[in-house]
Amino acid sequence: MAKVAYYPGCALNERSSHLDRSARDATEKLGFELDELESWTCCGAVPPVSKERIMNLIAPSRILKDVRDSGRDMLITICDFCYNTLKRTNFSIRTDDIIRKRVNAFLADDTPTRTYLEEEKSPWQEYEGEVKVVHLMEYLRDELGYAVITEKLKRSLKGLKIAPYYGCVMLRPFDEIQLDNPENPTIMEDFVRALEAEPVKYPYRTECCGSYLSVSSPDASTRLCYRILSSAMKNGADAIVVSCPLCFYNLDSRQKVVLDAYPDFKTIPVFYFTQLLSLALGVGMDRQGFERHYVDVSSALEKIGNSGERDKA
Amino acid sequence: MTKPSNKPVDELVPIFFMGKRYDVPASLTIQKALEYAGYQHIRGCGCRGGVCGACGTVYREPSSYKLQVGLACQTVVEAGMHLMILPYYPGNRSIFDIEKMKGTGSEIAALYPEIFKCIGCNACSQGCPMDIDVMHYMAQAIRGDVSGAAETSFDCIMCGLCASRCPAEEVQFNVAILARRLNARYGKPRAKHLAVRVKQVEDGVFEEPLHDLMKLSTDELKQLYRDREAEPQMAEDDWTPQDARYV
Numbered sequence: 001m002a003k004v005a006y007y008p009g010c011a012l013n014e015r016s017s018h019l020d021r022s023a024r025d026a027t028e029k030l031g032f033e034l035d036e037l038e039s040w041t042c043c044g045a046v047p048p049v050s051k052e053r054i055m056n057l058i059a060p061s062r063i064l065k066d067v068r069d070s071g072r073d074m075l076i077t078i079c080d081f082c083y084n085t086l087k088r089t090n091f092s093i094r095t096d097d098i099i100r101k102r103v104n105a106f107l108a109d110d111t112p113t114r115t116y117l118e119e120e121k122s123p124w125q126e127y128e129g130e131v132k133v134v135h136l137m138e139y140l141r142d143e144l145g146y147a148v149i150t151e152k153l154k155r156s157l158k159g160l161k162i163a164p165y166y167g168c169v170m171l172r173p174f175d176e177i178q179l180d181n182p183e184n185p186t187i188m189e190d191f192v193r194a195l196e197a198e199p200v201k202y203p204y205r206t207e208c209c210g211s212y213l214s215v216s217s218p219d220a221s222t223r224l225c226y227r228i229l230s231s232a233m234k235n236g237a238d239a240i241v242v243s244c245p246l247c248f249y250n251l252d253s254r255q256k257v258v259l260d261a262y263p264d265f266k267t268i269p270v271f272y273f274t275q276l277l278s279l280a281l282g283v284g285m286d287r288q289g290f291e292r293h294y295v296d297v298s299s300a301l302e303k304i305g306n307s308g309e310r311d312k313a
Numbered sequence: 314m315t316k317p318s319n320k321p322v323d324e325l326v327p328i329f330f331m332g333k334r335y336d337v338p339a340s341l342t343i344q345k346a347l348e349y350a351g352y353q354h355i356r357g358c359g360c361r362g363g364v365c366g367a368c369g370t371v372y373r374e375p376s377s378y379k380l381q382v383g384l385a386c387q388t389v390v391e392a393g394m395h396l397m398i399l400p401y402y403p404g405n406r407s408i409f410d411i412e413k414m415k416g417t418g419s420e421i422a423a424l425y426p427e428i429f430k431c432i433g434c435n436a437c438s439q440g441c442p443m444d445i446d447v448m449h450y451m452a453q454a455i456r457g458d459v460s461g462a463a464e465t466s467f468d469c470i471m472c473g474l475c476a477s478r479c480p481a482e483e484v485q486f487n488v489a490i491l492a493r494r495l496n497a498r499y500g501k502p503r504a505k506h507l508a509v510r511v512k513q514v515e516d517g518v519f520e521e522p523l524h525d526l527m528k529l530s531t532d533e534l535k536q537l538y539r540d541r542e543a544e545p546q547m548a549e550d551d552w553t554p555q556d557a558r559y560v
Binding site: 013044056058059060106109110 | 429432435438439449456
């Protein structure tokens, strides 16, 4: 089976390991393996606002250099924040000579200098942004093709109305990310269609869910989540689909607080895109970790019912 | 018998301790060289064998701008080196009751929330005299991988040099020992043979030689000590004493 270098990111490693598992299950069904990097650190989760903060670029650069040094030229991530951080760091290295030189000066120091250690066999080579950073959704669209997913469906999601939620970092800033139109994107809608579900359009799909404000100013995040979720429901959505573990946390777990703050609010199930994908490809319900969701997903799953089951070899 | 010569058998090289020059034999470790120069180690010296972590040392050589680290008891002096022993580096240590924990990554995060400040600069690993991938075990702790952090940090001797280098002010070695304790208590199965041995000890199975010794006079004890069988300097791994009743 073809292998693609895979960076899970910290959130998906233990705390949301069910999301990581669904991604691995799904890609296996699609005929390729997510090959986790041997050793990796946190990417930093947020790209530095000021690029003068060279220290914050070192960890993501090292991750990318390790991929290059292992002889691979592509890295898949399934988290919007990791995607944004890694891709923008790579962009800086590709486009800014001074940043590239300064970052590499630190990476060159990585090898310990103690005399009793064996010297590195492979010669040091400056990292120049050779690796291509792709979101799994992007890989499915551009490398595999959404048509292949539809072809391999085992369980159609027909009858389910899904509101894609993009959040803020998957698409922005456009000149660095270049994934889709940041104001009028279609990548997730097309993904939902590939699973034969119906995408729901609503005005808040590219608005922020509060992100890290969830920690420092939870009220602000509660208000934002309320707007996003109720807008999706007003437009007829049975469920939300997200591609970022922090959005997932905010939109799912925060519904508990939203319920307390807004008496008219009704809960709505939230799925990670890999969960819907692996479900549609025939992976069992028991491998999705739905019991770890705050909002019960059964109302959405009932809409699919058994009518969607397909008998394709 | 010839009188031992006072002439050093070794070439003398200059080293700078706290900025002061001392000429010391070139083959000595930093620890012995300082004793040669007249210092007496009261703190900052423990096992003298590279495992206790008391003599972490930072130094620079004339040929490089780079800060080097080593253990004073293991690192041989080099001509022109500037050095300082850091026997202790201040580190906050969280208080916990391991019996009331569950062994999860979130418990490490709760006791040391500053781990999330790590920016992955790798200065800690470069500063580790035990060649531990410190940054990697911190990354594992950050993502809640308790057993991974425990395994990666296994060789840690708690010298504290990692913390001395950290721009995020982490105390890596205390995070690491918490991970190892949680892993030992909750991640690993209990050792069955240990319970058996503890029971034997409690039942007094090994007390006979003690009782024998207590019956002896001072002179008999001295004689016994003089006649004792010592383990050879370069013993094989499977070496056992003649009297192996209690081994």
